[in-house]
Amino acid sequence: GENVEQHPSTLSVQEGDSAVIKCTYSDSASNYFPWYKQELGKRPQLIIDIRSNVGEKKDQRIAVTLNKTAKHFSLHITETQPEDSAVYFCAARGQGAGNMLTFGGGTRLMVKP
């Protein structure tokens, strides 16, 4: 089955700086790569996603890049704000029924004011 590795596990940045979180996946047939944000005690919520037919997608301060050859994808947050502090999970959808996602282990992002 699919295996997703995520790093770093914790990331501390100064407000206004950029943050980058990286993930690798194992199943070359995976075709959908979402990123979820989970605030303390809250549900995971989708913030951006990318499909295997594109290499980059941007939404305001958030961007995701995908390298299918190397089987890795990254989340980039620019001009970080304290409200960006949360745990971020990457995921990949591999083979199998439904839209089953395999998640990475998460990155705790702390944005210091």
Next chain:
Amino acid sequence: DTGVSQNPRHKITKRGQNVTFRCDPISEHNRLYWYRQTLGQGPEFLTYFQNEAQLEKSRLLSDRFSAERPKGSFSTLEIQRTEQGDSAMYLCASSPKRELNTGELFFGEGSRLTVL
């Protein structure tokens, strides 16, 4: 609130007891998923339903775990003879049928289980 609803939100039980969690998905979603999340880890897939049919089960789902979705709407996850290692957050998620599906999973707030 028309999002995914789970209850109870918290359950504390003694080892060996049975527990049941309920998930009410978004009403027009026919796909329903159960995930387990332990502290500091990402959600791990447990099982998946399309309507009332259970189509996928993870190896993580031991024979003490059973999930149902009898009418294709709400789902229950039962854990029998709980063990301390079952302590985790149990997340339910739903997504719409294929034609309307963007890939996004809509998660509930989760049911936190503590086994003493």
